[in-house]
Amino acid sequence: MSDTSPDALSAADSPLPEALRLTAPAALVDIGANLTHESFESDLPAVLARAEAANVRALIVTGADPEGAERACALSQRHPNLWATAGVHPHHAADWNHALERSMRDLHAQPRVVAVGECGLDFNRNFSSPADQERAFEAQLALAAESGLPLFLHERDAGRRMLEMLHEWRHRLSDAVIHCFTGERDTLYGYLDLDLHIGQTGWLSDERRGHHLREFIAEVPAERLMVETDCPYLLPRNLPAKIKGRRHEPALLPWIVRELARWRGEDEEALARATTQTASRFFRLQETFEP
Incomplete structure (x- = not known):
């Protein structure tokens, strides 16, 4: 990463206790890191140094609203192992207009922007109305095409409608990943039938709400599976030590891979290599990223 100076590396020793200074057995790609979140403002170089020490070699910075997407793009231009997405999350769908569409189109033309999104449907909270969500999502499907x-x-609590909309557009789209998939088996198979990819986070290790995933996560084909932290959110609940402030970060991605390998009954290193190969191909990183 771009800043691995002694100061950054010594800071990297700080918030993670020894038990959480993990190193993946093979290079990893974190496909969903919210590094523009305010909690990373004061120590991002150290966060990136810790990620590198953990063998997290590439990170896709999520852009989920106009300002966040601009900042994600700017970050990716300053750090050679960062790339960005640009989109409007369903929570912000009511803000969608022609000016916003133009700004997203401009961002999608930037070489470090590798995906359209974060976008989709969230009928769990409905911070924007379902109608506004569908309007913004359809517009972003068109931008992806x-x-x-x-x-x-x-997608959250909107699997049926998401599948209907994606079915109408799938022939015009390249690839798509359901990031942080938390749904049921039938929804999973609906996405797989559309040739979509599946992203997995620390939700899998949450005994309160992620246990159902353990029953069928092994059924996701290796070439369709990718891993992510969604940091600073979704800190795994079963970490072997506590973190002051409970901020999730990319350096903990090896723990998610370990948990995923456990529930899939796979070798951890083989899974790490497979998810990295899939992510590199999906985001078209092959020419600039060497695991």
Whole structure:
């Protein structure tokens, strides 16, 4: 990463206790890191240094609203192992207008922007109305078709409608990933039938709400599976030590891979290599990223 100076590396020793200074057995790609979040403002170089020490070699910075997408793009231009997405999350769908569409189109033309999104449907909270969500999502499906970029998708409690909309557009799209998939088996198979990819986070290790995933996560084909932290959110609940402030960060991605390998009954290193190969191909990083 771009800043691995002694100061950054010594800071990297700080918030993670020894038990959480993990190193993946093979290079990893974190496909969903919210590094523009305010909690990273004061120590981002150290966060990136810790990620590198953990063998997290590439990070896709999520852009989920106009300002966040601009900042994600700017970050990716300053750090050689960062790339960005650009989209409007369903929570912000009511803000969608022609000016916003133009700004997203401009961002999608930037070489470090590798996906359209985070976009999709969230009928769990409905911070924007379902009608506004569908309007903004359809517009971003059109942008993905126009640009040829893959989609970075959010779906919560909206699987049926998401599948209906994606079915109408699938022949015009390149690739798509359901980031942080938390749904049921039938929804999973609906996405797989559409040749979509599946992103997995620390949700899998949450005994309160992620246990159902353990029953069928092994059924996701290796070439369709990718890993992510969604940091600073979704800190795994079963970490072997506590973190002051409970901020999730990319350096903990190896723990998610370990948990995923456990529930899939796979070798951890083999899974790490497979998810990295899939992410590199999906986001078209092969020419600039060497695991």
